[in-house]
Amino acid sequence: DIRINNLLPEEHKIAIVAHRGSSGYAPECTLSAYRLGVNMKADYIEIDLRQTLDGELIAMHDETVNRTTNGSGAVKNMTLAEIKALDAGSWYNETEFVDEKVPTLREIFEAFGKDTHYMLETKAPEENSGLEEKVWALVKEFELTDHVAIQSFSKESLLKFRERSNNVPLFQLFWYDRPAQISEALLEEISAYANGIGANFLRINENYVRKVKQAGLLMYPYTVNHKANMTKAVRWGVDGVHTDYPDRFKEVVDKM
Numbered sequence: 001d002i003r004i005n006n007l008l009p010e011e012h013k014i015a016i017v018a019h020r021g022s023s024g025y026a027p028e029c030t031l032s033a034y035r036l037g038v039n040m041k042a043d044y045i046e047i048d049l050r051q052t053l054d055g056e057l058i059a060m061h062d063e064t065v066n067r068t069t070n071g072s073g074a075v076k077n078m079t080l081a082e083i084k085a086l087d088a089g090s091w092y093n094e095t096e097f098v099d100e101k102v103p104t105l106r107e108i109f110e111a112f113g114k115d116t117h118y119m120l121e122t123k124a125p126e127e128n129s130g131l132e133e134k135v136w137a138l139v140k141e142f143e144l145t146d147h148v149a150i151q152s153f154s155k156e157s158l159l160k161f162r163e164r165s166n167n168v169p170l171f172q173l174f175w176y177d178r179p180a181q182i183s184e185a186l187l188e189e190i191s192a193y194a195n196g197i198g199a200n201f202l203r204i205n206e207n208y209v210r211k212v213k214q215a216g217l218l219m220y221p222y223t224v225n226h227k228a229n230m231t232k233a234v235r236w237g238v239d240g241v242h243t244d245y246p247d248r249f250k251e252v253v254d255k256m
């Protein structure tokens, strides 16, 4: 009996995280991609967070604007006004997303409020000093503390959120370039501050998932886009999946 949850993961329910929004259908990390994620009833929309030169929080995966806009340069060296002047849609599709801008986190919260949950990822926290404080302040301002989870490759960054809240779900991210293994000692260390692990699906296996779950942690692999991998992830007993195609994951689960 596999069902999909609409809040935090409960037993036998698998959370769907719309990775950079429903980014299989719209330019990643834009309001269009996030709106699609919300409309497809993903449990979370996933947002990569960076700070501009003038300290504004924006949704962008890469260190530079080069790949996902018509501009060039590092986010940390550009003001919000400079970034707002860029076209964040045409690289993806020349006609459909011409007016797309890079959104701020505030704009995303304004657009969707409590209609969804937010999987917020702190990117390069070592270069983005003060990022965690600003993110948490904004979450509180919008009264969304029950609607967010935080993920990061940086333990230090996650700890800054744990200092501020015992309840916010935290996910430690890993990226493996070879078949993934994880020691009991590391699992124990992570359990002391986080609620789950996110890792690249293609390098994990059923045994990895079992170990993570036995340690009492949630397992959310990324980025699961192909149907065969979705089926596999469900069979392995994952607690959530990050996908660019939330609708496709629902279809797969419905047929199982």
Ligand code: G3P
Binding pocket: 019, 046, 048, 061, 121, 173, 198, 222, 242
């Ligand atoms: O959702 C997990 C995933 O977002 C981490 O990798 O590179 O897509 O941010 P990345």
Ligand code: CA
Binding pocket: 020, 046, 047, 048, 121
């Ligand atoms: Ca991400």
